[in-house]
Amino acid sequence: MDCLQAWLTVNNKFLGVEWHFWKVVGWLGNVIFFSRFFVQWWATEKRKQVVVPNSFWWLSLIGSLLLLAYGLRRRDSVFIFAYAFTWIPYIRNLIISYRTRRSELHCSSCSAACAPHSLFCAQCGLKLKLA
Numbered sequence: 001m002d003c004l005q006a007w008l009t010v011n012n013k014f015l016g017v018e019w020h021f022w023k024v025v026g027w028l029g030n031v032i033f034f035s036r037f038f039v040q041w042w043a044t045e046k047r048k049q050v051v052v053p054n055s056f057w058w059l060s061l062i063g064s065l066l067l068l069a070y071g072l073r074r075r076d077s078v079f080i081f082a083y084a085f086t087w088i089p090y091i092r093n094l095i096i097s098y099r100t101r102r103s104e105l106h107c108s109s110c111s112a113a114c115a116p117h118s119l120f121c122a123q124c125g126l127k128l129k130l131a
């Protein structure tokens with residue numbers, strides 16, 4: 001245990017980092033932002049096709065806002081510029097995704113969700129009724 005503690009602690013700092021509130025905010029932003037790649041990769045491997053799930057955009061949004069807050073606090077122009085505008089496409093992608101999901105047609109036979117404006121169910125071939 002002492003060996004592990006010594007290994008994790010450098011100059012009495014955990015992982016050699018001077019920890020304080022804004023450092024936690026910045027590292028939390030890093031972890032959340034970085035985790036989106038694994039979420040997207042997992043979704044793609046699961047479906048065996050390239051998929052960008054909504055959780056990817058949520059992690060992007062939350063992570064980048066935390067990193068922007070950290071950059072603003074640090075008055076670091078590189079961080080601020082890197083994350084000042086990225087929330088725009090993240091929010092836009094979420095809006096489009098939720099609108100698309102809301103306008104999906106549901107098959108009355110197999111209850112599959114079908115693309116908006118589709119005439120037939122992609123699962124069972126039933127002719128879909130337009131609402």
Ligand SMILES: [Zn+2]
Pocket residue numbers: 107108109110111112121122123124125126
């Ligand atoms: Zn169907």
